[in-house]
Amino acid sequence: MNTLLTNVRIATLDDTFTIIDHGYVVITDKIFTHVESGDPPEHVKKQADRIRNMQGKWLLPGLYNTHGHAAMTLMRGYEDDLPLDRWLKEKIWPFEGKLDREAVTAGRALAMSEMIKSGTIGFLEMYHLFMDDFAEQIKDTGMRAVLTRSVIGLCSREEQDAKLDESAAFAASWNGEADNRIHTMLAPHAPNTCPIDYIKRIVERAVDLQLPVHMHLAETKKEVDDHYKMHGMHPLDQLDQYGLLNQVQWLFAHGVHLEQKHIELLAETKALISHNPISNLKLGSGMAPLSQMLQSNVSVSIGCDGVSANNTLDMWEELRMAVLLQKGLLQQADAINVKQALRMVTKEGATALQTGQPGMITVGAEADCILLDQTAAHLQPEQQLHSHLVYAARGSDVTDVYVQGRSLLENKQLITLDEEKIRFEANEQFAKVAHSII
Ligand SMILES: CSC[C@H]1O[C@@H](n2cnc3c(O)ncnc32)[C@H](O)[C@@H]1O
Numbered sequence: 001m002n003t004l005l006t007n008v009r010i011a012t013l014d015d016t017f018t019i020i021d022h023g024y025v026v027i028t029d030k031i032f033t034h035v036e037s038g039d040p041p042e043h044v045k046k047q048a049d050r051i052r053n054m055q056g057k058w059l060l061p062g063l064y065n066t067h068g069h070a071a072m073t074l075m076r077g078y079e080d081d082l083p084l085d086r087w088l089k090e091k092i093w094p095f096e097g098k099l100d101r102e103a104v105t106a107g108r109a110l111a112m113s114e115m116i117k118s119g120t121i122g123f124l125e126m127y128h129l130f131m132d133d134f135a136e137q138i139k140d141t142g143m144r145a146v147l148t149r150s151v152i153g154l155c156s157r158e159e160q161d162a163k164l165d166e167s168a169a170f171a172a173s174w175n176g177e178a179d180n181r182i183h184t185m186l187a188p189h190a191p192n193t194c195p196i197d198y199i200k201r202i203v204e205r206a207v208d209l210q211l212p213v214h215m216h217l218a219e220t221k222k223e224v225d226d227h228y229k230m231h232g233m234h235p236l237d238q239l240d241q242y243g244l245l246n247q248v249q250w251l252f253a254h255g256v257h258l259e260q261k262h263i264e265l266l267a268e269t270k271a272l273i274s275h276n277p278i279s280n281l282k283l284g285s286g287m288a289p290l291s292q293m294l295q296s297n298v299s300v301s302i303g304c305d306g307v308s309a310n311n312t313l314d315m316w317e318e319l320r321m322a323v324l325l326q327k328g329l330l331q332q333a334d335a336i337n338v339k340q341a342l343r344m345v346t347k348e349g350a351t352a353l354q355t356g357q358p359g360m361i362t363v364g365a366e367a368d369c370i371l372l373d374q375t376a377a378h379l380q381p382e383q384q385l386h387s388h389l390v391y392a393a394r395g396s397d398v399t400d401v402y403v404q405g406r407s408l409l410e411n412k413q414l415i416t417l418d419e420e421k422i423r424f425e426a427n428e429q430f431a432k433v434a435h436s437i438i
């Protein structure tokens with residue numbers, strides 16, 4: 001199958017940030033075989049099974065959302081004003097306790113529809129319910145994902161082991177599935193919900209399975225202060241003291257309350273960070289030292305976290321918030337530049353999610369790309385393309401999405417999901433669960 005996209009402005013976001021003002025791409029099966037300037041020659045047109053004129057659109061790599069809980073999209077707007085610990089204990093965990101298969105499935109379909117429509121092609125899911133179902137859903141939807149059956153260790157040794165066995169079995173059976181679009185990790189929930197000896201056993205299992213480990217880390221000051229009280233040290237220092245940082249590839253979510261010595265430790269051990277600025281602001285958790293992490297060569301990507309702490313899955317908003325926040329916080333206009341910003345949602349995201357893809361538009365890469373309507377007023381004048389992508393673009397500008405050459409969105413219409421059905425089921429399932437709590 002050959003697909004030819006013509007008359008398009010291409011932001012390759014490659015190593016040199018090349019822009020092709022007027023060009024075309026050819027997707028052969030799932031690979032970019034041409035990324036060229038100008039109009040396609042006759043022989044290229046003849047070989048195409050499908051030619052789409054993309055006049056008035058920008059083509060660029062898809063975005064990656066590297067930390068979240070997709071099922072929680074059902075809980076959008078469910079408690080807006082509590083700090084993390086009370087939010088979890090008083091509102092979220094009781095609600096999650098009532099979730100059944102239909103409710104979780106509805107929340108996840110809603111999440112995927114929102115992500116695809118706003119240009120996110122890959123995401124990480126940290127959750128504990130119906131993970132096999134989700135993997136099946138993703139197979140059909142066509143997105144990329146890292147799936148983790150996460151574990152909380154505030155229970156007996158037997159229960160801990162049972163959860164870990166379930167998590168490892170899930171990870172082993174789905175890693176590399178769906179034509180390598182699904183990858184897996186093990187995922188202790190957080191240092192304050194998983195005792196260190198449990199985290200140690202999880203890391204040992206991850207070593208056996210050759211999988212990375214994902215965990216919330218240093219999200220709130222309370223969590224870190226409590227860790228000092230109980231263990232006399234910061235949670236990252238404890239992982240280091242137990243020799244756990246060098247054994248596996250870590251991907252930490254949040255990393256808000258870190259000192260410079262911790263940032264250096266992350267860099268030394270090549271740990272990855274998923275920065276979640278809006279969730280951190282909404283839950284009053286704080287502002288992560290993003291600029292210092294980038295300066296210390298820590299690989300940072302961006303995540304939206306669960307929707308009830310955000311309240312959208314719009315990676316453009318998330319990116320803009322990440323950049324503006326650092327500039328204001330440090331009172332420094334060049335705290336993060338446009339190229340660093342774009343890298344976090346493309347190349348660094350592709351790395352964090354273990355895709356093996358460059359997160360760039362380049363010949364030989366798998367054909368993952370999104371297109372934006374460049375005619376919107378807020379994207380004029382259109383010359384400063386890279387700047388617009390960081391400071392002006394919105395999820396609603398996205399018109400088309402391809403993953404591995406498969407079309408998931410065309411002219412703002414979802415191809416692999418039924419939007420009306422998703423909306424209906426999300427509302428129905430929310431009402432059902434909310435009613436069962438009262
Ligand atoms: C064990 S599955 C994941 C678990 O995490 C909860 N969660 C959602 N958002 C956050 C957050 O910001 N910090 C910590 N935990 C969070 C979610 O509700 C699931 O229960």
Ligand SMILES: [Zn+2]
Pocket residue numbers: 067068069216253305306
């Ligand atoms: Zn989270």
